[in-house]
Amino acid sequence: xxxxxxxxxxxxxxxxxxxxxxxxxxxxxxxxxxxxxxxxxxxxxxxxxxxxxxxxxxxxxxxxxxxxxxxxxxxxxxxxxxxxxxxxxxxxxxxxxxxx
Amino acid sequence: xxxxxxxxxxxxxxxxxxxxxxxxxxxxxxxxxxxxxxxxxxxxxxxxxxxxxxxxxxxxxxxxxxxxxxxxxxxxxxxxxxxxxxxxxxxxxxxxxxxxxxxxxxxxxxxxxxxxxxxxxxxxxxxxxxxxxxxxxxxxxxxxxxxxxxxxxxxxxxxxxxxxxxxxxxxxxxxxxxxxxxxxxxxxxxxxxxxxxxxxxxxxxxxxxxxxxxxxxxxxxxxxxxxxxxxxxxxxxxxxxxxxxxxxxxxxxxxxxxxxxxxxxxxxxxxxxxxxxxxxxxxxxxxxxxxxxxxxxxxxxxxxxxxxxxxxxxxxxxxxxxxxxxxxxxxxxxxxxxxxxxxxxxxxxxxxxxxxxxxxxxxxxxxxxxxxxxxxxxxxxxxxxxxxxxxxxxxxxxxxxxxxxxxxxxxxxxxxxxxxxxxxxxxxxxxxxxxxxxxxxxxxxxxxxxxxxxxxxxxxxxxxxxxxxxxxxxxxxxxxxxxxxxxxxx
Numbered sequence: 001x002x003x004x005x006x007x008x009x010x011x012x013x014x015x016x017x018x019x020x021x022x023x024x025x026x027x028x029x030x031x032x033x034x035x036x037x038x039x040x041x042x043x044x045x046x047x048x049x050x051x052x053x054x055x056x057x058x059x060x061x062x063x064x065x066x067x068x069x070x071x072x073x074x075x076x077x078x079x080x081x082x083x084x085x086x087x088x089x090x091x092x093x094x095x096x097x098x099x100x
Numbered sequence: 101x102x103x104x105x106x107x108x109x110x111x112x113x114x115x116x117x118x119x120x121x122x123x124x125x126x127x128x129x130x131x132x133x134x135x136x137x138x139x140x141x142x143x144x145x146x147x148x149x150x151x152x153x154x155x156x157x158x159x160x161x162x163x164x165x166x167x168x169x170x171x172x173x174x175x176x177x178x179x180x181x182x183x184x185x186x187x188x189x190x191x192x193x194x195x196x197x198x199x200x201x202x203x204x205x206x207x208x209x210x211x212x213x214x215x216x217x218x219x220x221x222x223x224x225x226x227x228x229x230x231x232x233x234x235x236x237x238x239x240x241x242x243x244x245x246x247x248x249x250x251x252x253x254x255x256x257x258x259x260x261x262x263x264x265x266x267x268x269x270x271x272x273x274x275x276x277x278x279x280x281x282x283x284x285x286x287x288x289x290x291x292x293x294x295x296x297x298x299x300x301x302x303x304x305x306x307x308x309x310x311x312x313x314x315x316x317x318x319x320x321x322x323x324x325x326x327x328x329x330x331x332x333x334x335x336x337x338x339x340x341x342x343x344x345x346x347x348x349x350x351x352x353x354x355x356x357x358x359x360x361x362x363x364x365x366x367x368x369x370x371x372x373x374x375x376x377x378x379x380x381x382x383x384x385x386x387x388x389x390x391x392x393x394x395x396x397x398x399x400x401x402x403x404x405x406x407x408x409x410x411x412x413x414x415x416x417x418x419x420x421x422x423x424x425x426x427x428x429x430x431x432x433x434x435x436x437x438x439x440x441x442x443x444x445x446x447x448x449x450x451x452x453x454x455x456x457x458x459x460x461x462x463x464x465x466x467x468x469x470x471x472x473x474x475x476x477x478x479x480x481x482x483x484x485x486x487x488x489x490x491x492x493x494x495x496x497x498x499x500x501x502x503x504x505x506x507x508x509x510x511x512x513x514x515x516x517x518x519x520x521x522x523x524x525x526x527x528x529x530x531x532x533x534x535x536x537x538x539x540x541x542x543x544x545x546x547x548x549x550x551x552x553x554x555x556x557x558x559x560x561x562x563x564x565x566x567x568x569x570x571x572x573x574x575x576x577x578x579x580x581x582x583x584x585x586x587x588x589x590x
Contacts, residue, residue: 008282011278015271015275018271022264022268028260028264031264032264032267035264035267035268035271038268038271038275039271039274041275042271042274042275042277042278045275045278045279045282046278046281048282049278049281049282049285050281052282053282053285055285057229057281057286057287058278058281060229061229061277061278061281061287064229064232064233065232065274068232068233068236071236071240072236072240072267072270075240075243075244075263076243076263076267078244079243079244079247079256079259079260079263080260082247082250082256082259082260083256083257083260086250086251086253086256087253087256092260092264095257095260095261096257097253097254097257097332098254098257098258098327098328098331098332
């Protein structure tokens with residue numbers, strides 16, 4: 001059997017890639033995808049820990065995360081369409097009416 | 101506990117949320133059939149009030165509901181009343197605003213009630229799963245509300261920034277929960293009592309939860325989104341953001357402290373640093389602002405910093421048992437209350453004076469306001485003085501209790517830094533008052549007719565101003581309520 005550590009390390013790597021992409025990518029859709037990647041890293045960690053503890057509540061948590069991620073995606077894509085329509089761009093650096 | 105059938109008492113414990121969600125759904129269902137805009141304002145008003153009434157029933161059935169998913173106690177009762185009041189006042193302030201901007205009403209109120217229900221869940225969450233659901237209920241509704249003026253470029257931009265950074269924060273919060281689950285084998289806060297405070301996994305998990313919630317309460321260095329989101333969102337929504345979600349996220353932090361001893365050992369220095377950074381980021385940023393909404397946004401960052409000072413006091417006092425920390429808890433709760441009232445009032449005035457399309461938001465538009473609209477200028481001065489922390493306003497006691505908590509737990513440096521920040525804050529609050537009272541209005545604004553204040557908006561201003569003065573004169577009833585030994589139900 002694959003040890004739990006491996007899963008946790010994989011999930012940490014996925015999460016790290018998500019954070020990295022969130023910070024350095026410029027396209028809103030890509031940024032949004034990187035958030036989904038982070039959420040899936042969370043799911044992997046939950047399932048792995050759930051297996052390690054021999055309890056089911058971690059897997060139940062994953063179901064909630066998936067549902068909420070879907071709701072978030074629906075709203076997020078709506079907002080992205082709004083931006084694309086109003087400005088004809090998906091580059092976050094061009095969405096800069098307000099600055100410090 | 102073992103039976104899988106919820107009791108009636110369980111449903112009483114979530115009655116406020118059920119009512120808020122129910123009325124929100126009702127507004128959505130009736131939207132195609134009812135044309136009258138006032139009908140929806142009335143419906144949302146009744147719904148928000150019904151939720152507050154429901155919180156009394158939930159308070160009468162204290163204890164853990166749904167097998168420990170939620171906890172009904174004095175603490176959750178306090179926050180249900182707080183977010184309920186915020187919802188009621190935002191409904192009243194938003195009615196005329198939506199009419200003026202020609203925006204649809206039903207969806208607005210539905211989203212507002214859903215967000216309020218989410219904050220209610222967050223305040224009574226006893227399990228990190230419920231906390232996550234509550235956080236997302238309030239956040240997702242907030243993303244839409246921020247972009248509600250969808251033809252305005254700034255509103256869409258505000259929604260996008262809030263959405264991206266908010267989901268980013270949620271991912272951190274979730275990863276933190278996953279690690280805490282890995283360390284303790286449970287997501288129930290009351291079952292983590294025996295958690296080993298030195299475990300690496302637990303420390304890592306708790307810090308990620310702190311990062312996630314730090315975004316939500318706009319603590320530096322996670323505060324960058326705040327001014328942009330506050331500026332771009334419709335002003336009544338900004339009022340909601342500054343009062344509601346922030347209070348609910350702080351409520352969750354407090355509950356984590358109150359139930360998980362391992363958390364308090366670990367978080368002291370984190371809060372010390374966060375508090376200092378946040379206070380300076382907010383106050384120094386506010387100094388250079390020329391837009392009133394941005395100014396108030398930076399001021400709300402600064403106030404989050406003051407509240408974090410009390411959190412540092414909580415963590416340092418918790419070692420001496422909960423009774424000692426009670427003073428610091430009281431400081432946080434009272435501060436959140438006084439601050440919510442003031443911010444609601446101030447943003448309501450800004451929303452009304454902004455005019456069609458929110459054009460008049462520059463500080464110059466407030467020059468000579470006392471000559472044009474003396475009552476409004478006086479009201480705004482009360483709010484600003486309360487933010488400043490002057491006696492006879494609720495803000496004074498809010499700051500006083502935090503100072504007291506900081507000094508009691510020997511955090512003298514933090515108290516000194518907070519005093520310095522209050523002085524910096526005085527500069528920009530007083531600058532607005534000086535503008536209103538000692539400058540001549542520009543020729544353009546002097547010629548314009550005074551902005552009318554409809555009845556509902558006047559009610560909001562009256563309630564918030566009277567509340568500010570009342571709690572400034574006699575804070576004791578509230579403080580005594582918070583100081584009761586069974587605040588957290590056990």
